[in-house]
Amino acid sequence: GQNIDQPTEMTATEGAIVQINCTYQTSGFNGLFWYQQHAGEAPTFLSYNVLDGLEEKGRFSSFLSRSKGYSYLLLKELQMKDSASYLCAVKDTGFQKLVFGTGTRLLVSP
Amino acid sequence: DGGITQSPKYLFRKEGQNVTLSCEQNLNHDAMYWYRQDPGQGLRLIYYSQIVNDFQKGDIAEGYSVSREKKESFPLTVTSAQKNPTAFYLCASSPQGLWDNQPQHFGDGTRLSIL
Numbered sequence: 001g002q003n004i005d006q007p008t009e010m011t012a013t014e015g016a017i018v019q020i021n022c023t024y025q026t027s028g029f030n031g032l033f034w035y036q037q038h039a040g041e042a043p044t045f046l047s048y049n050v051l052d053g054l055e056e057k058g059r060f061s062s063f064l065s066r067s068k069g070y071s072y073l074l075l076k077e078l079q080m081k082d083s084a085s086y087l088c089a090v091k092d093t094g095f096q097k098l099v100f101g102t103g104t105r106l107l108v109s110p
Numbered sequence: 111d112g113g114i115t116q117s118p119k120y121l122f123r124k125e126g127q128n129v130t131l132s133c134e135q136n137l138n139h140d141a142m143y144w145y146r147q148d149p150g151q152g153l154r155l156i157y158y159s160q161i162v163n164d165f166q167k168g169d170i171a172e173g174y175s176v177s178r179e180k181k182e183s184f185p186l187t188v189t190s191a192q193k194n195p196t197a198f199y200l201c202a203s204s205p206q207g208l209w210d211n212q213p214q215h216f217g218d219g220t221r222l223s224i225l
Contacts, residue, residue, distance in 0.1 A: 033214075042216035042218045043200070045215070100145075
């Protein structure tokens, strides 16, 4: 089966650091993507991990542990504009498609 | 600027009516996808196409149909057989299809409601 779990909602303060976790159980694994989606808008690509370890891209970093079926997205120096949903998606080797989690809604307060 | 254009932004469907959602891309991507997004649920794959004149069913294809006559275009028809069509529909594309690890790029979506 395919299952991707993320927390439904998180809150944080402007300037802080927040970590959004994603755990997955899929029949195959060929990479994990993180997307940001503001309400009513298109998801935009943030990061991609296929090997274990940390990928850093400015204020955003993403980590992957394939043996644990676990990833996280780390957002530093939070800004109000970071208030959005963050989607974790796994590329499955079985059907070669993206399987999305339900998304984590992040609310950044002043 | 290259991108994906979905139209209309809002669409209303009457009972027993088929409606077609447009998706056009000028990114020269081979693969295109249609997703449905409902509140509290992740994106679910309706149909995908890796190349012109070829498409495959996704996880929730029932009540939907697609065509891929041109590389740039991948319209989705929501038929009267889809009994719960109210949702946010997202079209996406990627450079080389599902075997390549390039990210998918998304359009701005079409919000479909029943009258």
